[in-house]
Amino acid sequence: MTSLQTAAAEMEKDVEFDPAAVSIIRQHWIDRQLKKRELEFTEYRTVTVFCGTYNVNAKIIADEEVQRLEEWLFPDAGELADIFAVGFQEVVDLNAVNVAMDGKSQQRAQAWQDKLDAVLNNKRREERYVLVAERHLVGILLLVFVKGVHSKKVREVYGASVGVGLMGMAGNKGGVSMRLKFYDSYLCFVCAHLAAHRENVEGRNSDFTNILQKTIFVDKALSGEADTPVTGQGDVTEETRKYFSEVLDVESTLQTGISILDHDVVFFMGDLNYRLDESVDTEECFAKLKAHDLDFLQRYDQLNMERIQGRVFSGFSESPLNFLPTYKYQPGTSSYERRPEKKLRCPAWCDRILWRAKEPEQVRCLSYRRAELGLSDHKPVAAQLLTKVRMVVKAQRQEVAAEIHRLLDKVENDQHPKVTLEVFDNSTLGSPRPLNTIDFGLVRYGVECRQALTITNVSNVAAHFRFVPKLEEETICKSWLSIQPRFGMLLPNEVGQINFKILIDLKTAKMLNTGRDLLDDILILRLENGQDFFLSVGGTYARSAFGMDLEDLASCHGPVRFLPLTAAKWSQFQSSTSTADKPHLPPTSVGGPTLSVPKELWRLVDALYRRGLTEKDLFIQPGVLTEVEGVREALDTGEELEENVSVHSLTEVLLSFLTSLASPVIPRNLLPSVEIDAQILRPWTRRFLEQLPPLNYNIFVYLVSFFREVLKYHESNRLNTEKLATICSKTLLPCNELHWGDSVEVASGPAVGKGEEHQRLQSMQVIFHYFLTTSVF
Amino acid sequence: MAVREPEPYDHLFKLLLIGDAGVGKSSILLRFTDDAFDDHQQSTIGVDFKVKMIEVDHKRIKMTIWDTAGQERFRTLTSSYYRGAQGIILVYDVNRRESFENLNHWLQEVEVYSTGGGREIVKVLVGNKVDKERMVPREEAEAWARSKGMLFLEASAKTRTGIRQVFLEVVQKILDNPSLLTNTAPGRPRVNLQADAAAKGSGGYCC
Numbered sequence: 001m002t003s004l005q006t007a008a009a010e011m012e013k014d015v016e017f018d019p020a021a022v023s024i025i026r027q028h029w030i031d032r033q034l035k036k037r038e039l040e041f042t043e044y045r046t047v048t049v050f051c052g053t054y055n056v057n058a059k060i061i062a063d064e065e066v067q068r069l070e071e072w073l074f075p076d077a078g079e080l081a082d083i084f085a086v087g088f089q090e091v092v093d094l095n096a097v098n099v100a101m102d103g104k105s106q107q108r109a110q111a112w113q114d115k116l117d118a119v120l121n122n123k124r125r126e127e128r129y130v131l132v133a134e135r136h137l138v139g140i141l142l143l144v145f146v147k148g149v150h151s152k153k154v155r156e157v158y159g160a161s162v163g164v165g166l167m168g169m170a171g172n173k174g175g176v177s178m179r180l181k182f183y184d185s186y187l188c189f190v191c192a193h194l195a196a197h198r199e200n201v202e203g204r205n206s207d208f209t210n211i212l213q214k215t216i217f218v219d220k221a222l223s224g225e226a227d228t229p230v231t232g233q234g235d236v237t238e239e240t241r242k243y244f245s246e247v248l249d250v251e252s253t254l255q256t257g258i259s260i261l262d263h264d265v266v267f268f269m270g271d272l273n274y275r276l277d278e279s280v281d282t283e284e285c286f287a288k289l290k291a292h293d294l295d296f297l298q299r300y301d302q303l304n305m306e307r308i309q310g311r312v313f314s315g316f317s318e319s320p321l322n323f324l325p326t327y328k329y330q331p332g333t334s335s336y337e338r339r340p341e342k343k344l345r346c347p348a349w350c351d352r353i354l355w356r357a358k359e360p361e362q363v364r365c366l367s368y369r370r371a372e373l374g375l376s377d378h379k380p381v382a383a384q385l386l387t388k389v390r391m392v393v394k395a396q397r398q399e400v401a402a403e404i405h406r407l408l409d410k411v412e413n414d415q416h417p418k419v420t421l422e423v424f425d426n427s428t429l430g431s432p433r434p435l436n437t438i439d440f441g442l443v444r445y446g447v448e449c450r451q452a453l454t455i456t457n458v459s460n461v462a463a464h465f466r467f468v469p470k471l472e473e474e475t476i477c478k479s480w481l482s483i484q485p486r487f488g489m490l491l492p493n494e495v496g497q498i499n500f501k502i503l504i505d506l507k508t509a510k511m512l513n514t515g516r517d518l519l520d521d522i523l524i525l526r527l528e529n530g531q532d533f534f535l536s537v538g539g540t541y542a543r544s545a546f547g548m549d550l551e552d553l554a555s556c557h558g559p560v561r562f563l564p565l566t567a568a569k570w571s572q573f574q575s576s577t578s579t580a581d582k583p584h585l586p587p588t589s590v591g592g593p594t595l596s597v598p599k600e601l602w603r604l605v606d607a608l609y610r611r612g613l614t615e616k617d618l619f620i621q622p623g624v625l626t627e628v629e630g631v632r633e634a635l636d637t638g639e640e641l642e643e644n645v646s647v648h649s650l651t652e653v654l655l656s657f658l659t660s661l662a663s664p665v666i667p668r669n670l671l672p673s674v675e676i677d678a679q680i681l682r683p684w685t686r687r688f689l690e691q692l693p694p695l696n697y698n699i700f701v702y703l704v705s706f707f708r709e710v711l712k713y714h715e716s717n718r719l720n721t722e723k724l725a726t727i728c729s730k731t732l733l734p735c736n737e738l739h740w741g742d743s744v745e746v747a748s749g750p751a752v753g754k755g756e757e758h759q760r761l762q763s764m765q766v767i768f769h770y771f772l773t774t775s776v777f
Numbered sequence: 778m779a780v781r782e783p784e785p786y787d788h789l790f791k792l793l794l795i796g797d798a799g800v801g802k803s804s805i806l807l808r809f810t811d812d813a814f815d816d817h818q819q820s821t822i823g824v825d826f827k828v829k830m831i832e833v834d835h836k837r838i839k840m841t842i843w844d845t846a847g848q849e850r851f852r853t854l855t856s857s858y859y860r861g862a863q864g865i866i867l868v869y870d871v872n873r874r875e876s877f878e879n880l881n882h883w884l885q886e887v888e889v890y891s892t893g894g895g896r897e898i899v900k901v902l903v904g905n906k907v908d909k910e911r912m913v914p915r916e917e918a919e920a921w922a923r924s925k926g927m928l929f930l931e932a933s934a935k936t937r938t939g940i941r942q943v944f945l946e947v948v949q950k951i952l953d954n955p956s957l958l959t960n961t962a963p964g965r966p967r968v969n970l971q972a973d974a975a976a977k978g979s980g981g982y983c984c
Binding site: 403405 | 822
């Protein structure tokens, strides 16, 4: 057994089972099911997102001029935006010191934040805005504000900065990004400053690509409360995590490494530095601007051209450029820089705002314009974007999630075995009924009763069943019941049968006769990893003289069967006569004085006396089973004994009646303790007769007298003294374990060995012989 | 054989449905697990259980919900299944006053047979079948439940009313009580009634 277990354990080891892997795959499946049914629990809300970009050329607006920012931030008409995402470039000079040290950037970022805050929260208006987060890298600054009413709907805010400038990594060029969950949509804002110079289109393209590739949101949340991911994935080992993220490429499942394009909507703003194509002559450009032919110029915008070629900003949208190029101005003026001492530049739309939505219809651009601030050599640009954000209706999502889980629960519940039980009921001609009661009907002493139950495995797994004892009990059923089989296994759809048999023998009859036990039990049939069935087993016990006490029988005038006795009455009776060491029938059942011998004994002996004395092989030949049962029934019910019943059946009932008595005719303590020889035989038997209790004495004398009568006809019935002495030994002495086992005398008397016991029985044989041959009474 | 848990979870709770026969314990369970209702639900002849996963507070809770026979003659038998339960759902039928009157008996069983005398165990009283005529006033049941330190809800397995709520309330209460959470996380020894009972068994079954 031990080696078997070890072998099983070894095999278990060879079977790969990683609960964490199972967990991840399951969660992924659940997420996908939820995603598929998203519409069932999602509502949409349209919000206005303001995106602004301003290359401030290291200038800062004076406090008294701050209100001028309103022209840029606020539209001419309509509602104020729900979200303000404001990007700046060159908040500091892009010199070596500023690129290396954060101090000045930090200071300027704070200054711009304060100024924006002052404008957005101007007391003249009711709306209040709160800062979600600030993020800067050298000259690049991104500030995101939301309307106060939405502040609780902002979660999972992360920031990231990527430098793509000098050496491909310095922060003089690059992008800062911020992502957040707004209601239930994921939004990402990017503020970028790409490579300069008219001819360097490829540089700008690759800066963009680098920003997309290198921006990974892994920082701790900047603000807002992060949603705790659903746990329960057990202890996911680093190995498992790595396997899923790298080998299987499942990123979202493990919530690591979110990139820009993973969001529902990406807003991309900044000084992207794209110019007009070099095929456009600068003077021609100025001429077209004078003619306000923006359509012509747009066609030569490098960003537009590159996008058409699919080389950059793939999947992004931008509104038409219906405003004048924003670069390069004489600072503080609305004139393009054409002073002779300065380098002549062709005006360009350097400052741009684009967006990319997973579902393109969810974003609509309301306006795309520039503002006429004179602070810098750039003009600021603004876009108002109507954006649909998802709102998960919690209750509806729960409902859908519950349905998905229900599918999984069903799979698991189907792993449990299920059986149906049917009892074959004889009364309904063998048609099965799905009940848990196994009813044996009337059960008689010594008559075997059978019932069967079919058990059908209706599940898809093997069903292991077994009977188990009730709590604090040691056996699975009472001793009058036997069950076959007591355990078993059924494959799916297999049908089995469980047989139940009741046989009341002398061991169990006494308790049932006295009402201390009932033909009633509950069995627990356990289905391993499944249901426990409670099976009621029972019947009505036909109370019988067999297995009763002599005293009870003698005090009972009517048929034993009809004694008005219930368990309740019995216990009542017992408690009122607690001094009695043996239970006797309650006085109510006593119909008069005690009989000298039990009437059952008298009836049998009387019948034999009348019909059987001359019968050949009397007491030796067995009876007929059905007749034996009939005679027993007649004794118990008081009905007449059938006249034609065989004498041998009568003798068999007589002998089994005597052996079934709850206490023997000759009590154990009267057995001889010394060897009986001829010398002490006479005085011993005299004392023996004196010591027999009156009822036992009556019966003993009655039987011995009858046997002596029988011996008179020995020539025809072929009996002799020896045979009858043996019959007496077998029927009148303590003959079963009950007699030997539970008598008080045994417990208090001297311990006796087996050999001694045998010797006593031998002595009794001599004594019976003496009584059968000698006239002593 | 090693027990493999195909279901990842944070806590495993054992809940028990008890109450008189015919008050709708099996129907409550069927509604909760399968969202179904059977007008001809057969009476439970023993103790059955179903497994159910839910998410509460971002925690995955796996429940084994034990449905017990309500018949009087099985009462002492069913009580042996109380051990190790974190939650007891005591059900009566608002349409049958007798089933309400018997609640004291049931509560006594809980006190005698459940772990720790049932003091820590979360108990909720459910008045089922509110779709039917009411023979037990809500206020009366509420007052009784309060006096016994129990939660109280009315429900109808037939119309779905309050069923999910019953289980969510129980789970929430269990989660709120750290002393009930010992041994509920995976990978730690759990109270296993079946194994206990098997150890006492009479033998005669396969090894």
